[in-house]
Amino acid sequence: MRTPVVLVWLDCVAGDLFVDMYRRGRLENLAEFFEKGSFIKSAVSCFPTVSESAEGGIISGFFSGETNMVGERYFSRRQRRIKHYKFNARAEKDFNPRLRRKTLDAIVENSVAMGRIIHACEEVVDLVATRYEREGSFKIVERRIEVASRIAIEKKPNMLFFTISADYISHVHGRRGDAVKKFIKRFDESFPLLTEALDQAYGRNNYMLFVFSDHGSANVSKHLDLPAFLSEEGFNPAMPDLLTERREANAVALSNGRRVGLLYFTHPEYGWRRRPSYKILRNYPGKGDLLKLLAQEEGVEQVFARKDRRSVVVVSEEGEGVIEYDFQSDRYRYRVVSGSDPLKYNIEPRWMSEEEWLKATYDKEYPDAVVQIYNMFKSENCGDLVLNAASGWDFWEPWDIPYPELKASHGGLSKDEMVTFILAKGPRVRKSEIEYARLLDIFATIASCYSMEEVAAGSHAAERILSGKLD
Numbered sequence: 206m207r208t209p210v211v212l213v214w215l216d217c218v219a220g221d222l223f224v225d226m227y228r229r230g231r232l233e234n235l236a237e238f239f240e241k242g243s244f245i246k247s248a249v250s251c252f253p254t255v256s257e258s259a260e261g262g263i264i265s266g267f268f269s270g271e272t273n274m275v276g277e278r279y280f281s282r283r284q285r286r287i288k289h290y291k292f293n294a295r296a297e298k299d300f301n302p303r304l305r306r307k308t309l310d311a312i313v314e315n316s317v318a319m320g321r322i323i324h325a326c327e328e329v330v331d332l333v334a335t336r337y338e339r340e341g342s343f344k345i346v347e348r349r350i351e352v353a354s355r356i357a358i359e360k361k362p363n364m365l366f367f368t369i370s371a372d373y374i375s376h377v378h379g380r381r382g383d384a385v386k387k388f389i390k391r392f393d394e395s396f397p398l399l400t401e402a403l404d405q406a407y408g409r410n411n412y413m414l415f416v417f418s419d420h421g422s423a424n425v426s427k428h429l430d431l432p433a434f435l436s437e438e439g440f441n442p443a444m445p446d447l448l449t450e451r452r453e454a455n456a457v458a459l460s461n462g463r464r465v466g467l468l469y470f471t472h473p474e475y476g477w478r479r480r481p482s483y484k485i486l487r488n489y490p491g492k493g494d495l496l497k498l499l500a501q502e503e504g505v506e507q508v509f510a511r512k513d514r515r516s517v518v519v520v521s522e523e524g525e526g527v528i529e530y531d532f533q534s535d536r537y538r539y540r541v542v543s544g545s546d547p548l549k550y551n552i553e554p555r556w557m558s559e560e561e562w563l564k565a566t567y568d569k570e571y572p573d574a575v576v577q578i579y580n581m582f583k584s585e586n587c588g589d590l591v592l593n594a595a596s597g598w599d600f601w602e603p604w605d606i607p608y609p610e611l612k613a614s615h616g617g618l619s620k621d622e623m624v625t626f627i628l629a630k631g632p633r634v635r636k637s638e639i640e641y642a643r644l645l646d647i648f649a650t651i652a653s654c655y656s657m658e659e660v661a662a663g664s665h666a667a668e669r670i671l672s673g674k675l676d
Contacts, residue, residue, distance in 0.1 A: 208632050208654050209363055209412040210313060211403060212263075212647070213353075214320070215392065216256060216370040217615060218418040219380040220248070220625035223389055227626075232393040235416070235628065238400060242630030243670040247567050247641040252577040253465040254420035254615045254622040256368075257296060260322050262645035264308040265301075266652075266664025268576075270583035273301045274323070276461030276616070279586040280443070280469045282477045286450050287459065288586075293448050296323045299586065307664075309648060312657050313364040317356055319349065320368030329356060341373035341384075346391045354402030361406050379612040380422040380621060413631030413654060415647055422613040423464060423621045428601040429504030429594070431458035431466050438492065440470075446604035452477075459588070460600035462616025466505075467588030470495070480589060483512045495590065496520045504598035507547050507618075509591040511582040519578070521547035528579045537562055539575045548574055559665060567641040572623045576665075593618045635672040642669050 215223075224246050226232050251262040251269050253276050261272030269275050274296065278289040288294035300323050308325060310316050316326035319334070331352055337345035349369045357365055371388045378384035403412055435442040435456050443454035451457070455476075457469040472479040473490045487494050500508045500520045508520045512527070519526040524544025530537050540554035541547075548571050557565065562575050571593075581587055594600060599614035615622045625644060633654065649666035652658060661668065 207313075207363065209361070209407045210309075210365070210631075210651055210654070211357070211412060211414045212364070212366040213399075213414070213416045214366070214368040215389075215416065215418045216320075216368050217372040217375045217420065217422055218389060218625070219375070219385065219421040219621065220418060221421070221621070222381045222385060223418065224626050226386065226389055231390065234393050234396045238396065238414075239416075239628045239630050241636045242628060242634050243637045243639060245627040245629075245639045245642045245669070247572075248417065248625050248627045248644050248646075249563065249567055249573045249641070250420040250623050250625050250644045252574070252581060252618055252623065253461050254617060255462040255465075256419050257290065257322050259419035259644060261300065262643075263647050264310060264323065264325070265304045266645050266648035266661055266666030267301075267304060268580040268645075268665060270581035270587060271301060272304060273299050273584050273586055275581060275584050275587050276459070276465065276467060278445075278459050278461060279467060280457040280459065280588070281586075282469070282480070284450065285452055285477050287443060287445055287448050287457065289448060290322065297325055300325075307660050309364065309366075309651055312652055312655050312660065315362050316364040316366060317360055317362040318366040319352065319356075320370070321366060326364075326366075327362075338370045338373060341377060343374075343388060343391055345369060346388065347395050350395045350399045354399055357402050357406040373608075375422050375613050375615075376611055377608050379424055382612070410632065413629070413634065413651070416628040417644065417647070418625040419644070420462075420615050421622050421625060422615040423594075423596070423599075423617060423619050424612060425464070425594075425597055425599045425601075425614045426612075427504060427598045428611075429502065429598055430602060431460065431468070431592075431600050432602070434458070434502065435468075438498065440492075445602055457588075458600075460602065460616065462622075463599040463601045463605075463611075463614035464594040464617030464619075464622065466590075466592035466594070466600050468499075468590040468592065469588050470590075483510060483518070486510055486589060499590065499592060504595050504600070505592050506595040507593045509578050509581075509593070510589065517579050517582055519547045521545075523547070528575050530579055531556060535559075537575050537579065560667065563641065563643065567624070568620075570620055571618045572620055573643070574618055578618075580665075629670055633671045635670060637670060639669055643667070 251258040258269035261274035310325040440456040443451040536556040649661040649668040652661040
């Protein structure tokens with residue numbers, strides 16, 4: 206019998222806050238359950254740090270540019286309109302078709318989900334939980350666990366994958382606010398109800414259980430309206446509050462999670478039918494160097510643009526760097542070409558593997574940036590330019606959700622947003638505390654449990670927590 210898998214996704218819980226509470230003994234039920242399991246204290250998320258990118262990575266082992274999940278919205282050049290997964294687009298339709306038969310859903314089979322974005326299995330729609338999430342109510346914790354427990358007992362799926370969202374709470378109260386602490390504590394208090402149901406459904410110690418957050422958030426107090434900025438610079442941007450065809454617009458600026466910006470521009474000669482080349486972006490007719498123009502804006506920390514198949518340029522107000530990829534050796538190099546280091550790495554330029562880059566940067570201000578930024582530009586939905594917001598800033602738009610006060614946002618590349626955690630326990634999971642990993646490594650672990658290591662071997666995911674044989 207194959208091992209059932211349960212994935213508990215705590216949406217937008219700050220990794221450092223959770224780890225601090227866990228280590229201080231404030232999460233007694235979780236600590237007791239996972240005492241003989243694995244604890245990854247720095248699990249690097251997927252950039253952009255939004256749920257679409259994280260879910261795509263977890264179910265496939267690939268980064269956002271390869272899954273085609275670069276955010277909750279993007280601009281379609283072919284349709285000439287903004288596509289939004291909450292309204293006029295479907296994530297499962299945009300998800301890379303070459304990966305669909307290699308996802309966790311395909312490997313495990315017989316899966317049930319609540320709160321998934323990429324619908325690839327049986328989906329349970331819980332309208333009560335949806336209302337709690339939109340209100341920022343703590344009742345969502347008990348409701349999700351109650352329904353998930355019922356599903357486990359009644360359906361006994363091979364994989365149960367559900368989210369418990371602290372997104373609204375984090376946005377309104379701040380990434381480490383008392384309300385977020387209360388949410389985490391409430392989850393810990395309700396956790397035994399879930400494990401009791403899982404024991405009843407599958408048998409004690411006969412299932413694999415993961416608890417993790419998809420991304421964190423960064424505290425913000427200042428907002429840059431990107432469409433308004435483009436208008437001031439003489440562009441005719443598509444206003445993001447209207448999802449209709451936009452033939453007349455010559456630019457689009459979309460925030461995702463509010464701290465990453467995807468910017469699209471028309472080709473000076475061919476309009477929306479063709480992407481402007483890197484050369485054009487650095488000398489746009491009548492506007493000049495768009496990368497430097499945006500990097501000089503106060504709310505922008507870095508601007509990223511694909512130079513060619515082998516390189517991506519990183520520009521900040523103080524300097525410029527280039528990320529290079531060597532196809533033959535499957536290694537990356539990052540070097541500063543002018544001014545100071547835009548990523549603040551101060552690492553001697555040399556070719557390194559993905560694992561070496563992760564080890565060298567997981568605790569830096571911009572974890573895993575070299576590998577993930579390069580791969581993001583593989584997506585057909587990616588902007589011509591990608592912006593990372595400066596500390597304290599986001600790209601919130603006036604039409605957006607009317608929060609009482611917006612104190613935190615996500616989507617960006619900062620450590621506060623990129624670094625989360627993973628707790629895991631089950632057959633073959635060894636007792637361990639692991640310093641770092643990628644969130645998408647969950648894919649490799651589950652694939653290994655289902656004897657599908659060859660599928661994970663073709664991805665970016667690495668298995669880190671299993672012992673060599675069944676306990």
